[in-house]
Amino acid sequence: MMRLYTCAGSRGLRCSWTICELGVEGEIELVLLPFPPRAFDKSYFQINGLGTVPALVDGDITMTESSAICHYLTSRFPAPAQGPIALSPDEADYGRFLDWLHHADATLTFPQTVALRFCQFEKDRGLEAAGEAYGDWFGKRLAKADARLQQHEWLAGDRFTVADIAVGYALYLSRMTRLDHHLTPTLRDYLARLTARPGFQRALAWEKATGEAQGVANRLG
Template sequence: MTRPILYTCARSRGLRATWAAEEAGVDIDLKILPFPPRYLAPEYMAINPLGTVPMLVDGETQLTESCAIAHYLATRGGYTPLAIAPGERDYGEYLDYTYHADATITFPQTVYMRFAIFEKDKGLQEAGHAYAKWFHKRLVKVEQRLEGREFLCADRFTVADICVGYALILAESVGLDEGVPDTLKAYRARLTAREAYQRAFAREEAGRKGLQSNGG
């Protein structure tokens, strides 16, 4: 099999993919790009015309959605405990929370970041903070699901936890943690204590620091 190449920016949604690779034991060629790559790494546009991260290239396979990449890496050599197969208990819930993570939870975070952090000089901070409230309200589904559970599905850690967990990690790093329930903070702490997460984070940080030392 070819060695997959993962293009990403440190601490971005691509962390889901880096983390999944570490959990699944998939040897990836990790390419850390400066943020935003469409401006600071224009050569990347020839690889991914969207200019977004992450992007996984595995032979002729190309993926640009972080949750899809995480699932792909977890099942690249066949189903593993990181994914839930059709017919297995909680298969539907596994799909639902894996997609819910980006479409419903991370989406309002990105709008908040754009209007309240990156482009706050455009006078749209109020809209950004409205999306922050939306994010906090959308956490109720995960909060209720985790009542009496350690993980989201099938009584084990899966890609669904990686995808949802990243949104909670992002909340802490961009100033949205005040509205996160304590139960979800405890869930996040359990996830980030995993050795595979620690390795993934360290790999991305090493790449980021390498860019800085090279003037990137």
């Protein structure tokens, strides 16, 4: 059985959300860790030497990039009843799908995590101004998604995919990083559609229930 290590509300939410959209919660063991695990659960370094979450263990394979894990899961389990949540190489929008999948972290999540660290966790070091600059950088990098979603309901293939999960989480994270004031009306509407999905709501409940059962209440933010 696969095992997913994560912290509630972290980037690992992309993975638990994907699992719930696929309807395979019973096929994967969810392990909740205190945030940040590198400080509060040193044993986790034996799973992921970086101490970051998430980590998916599937036999001899350990994956630590959340968007890659989402894509991997779609290849390991059957598509849900409503249809595939990934695009295949023979589909016209496959390149766009991959671009958005990687845009989520490379462009949208990274500046937020730096802003969070500098503005909230390390402000006693005088780094708030740098954190605010990263926050503004995040705001400017939303232009591409805003333009796409003004013309399309979803990012690629005219259907909901894990690219929407990946980018959607980056927008959801902005609430916890206190950068959601940068979201345009189009992006707010998109995020509302995503967070209203039963799969997203089940993922939140799954993480919460698992954390309580495992005695872990910490979350990001």
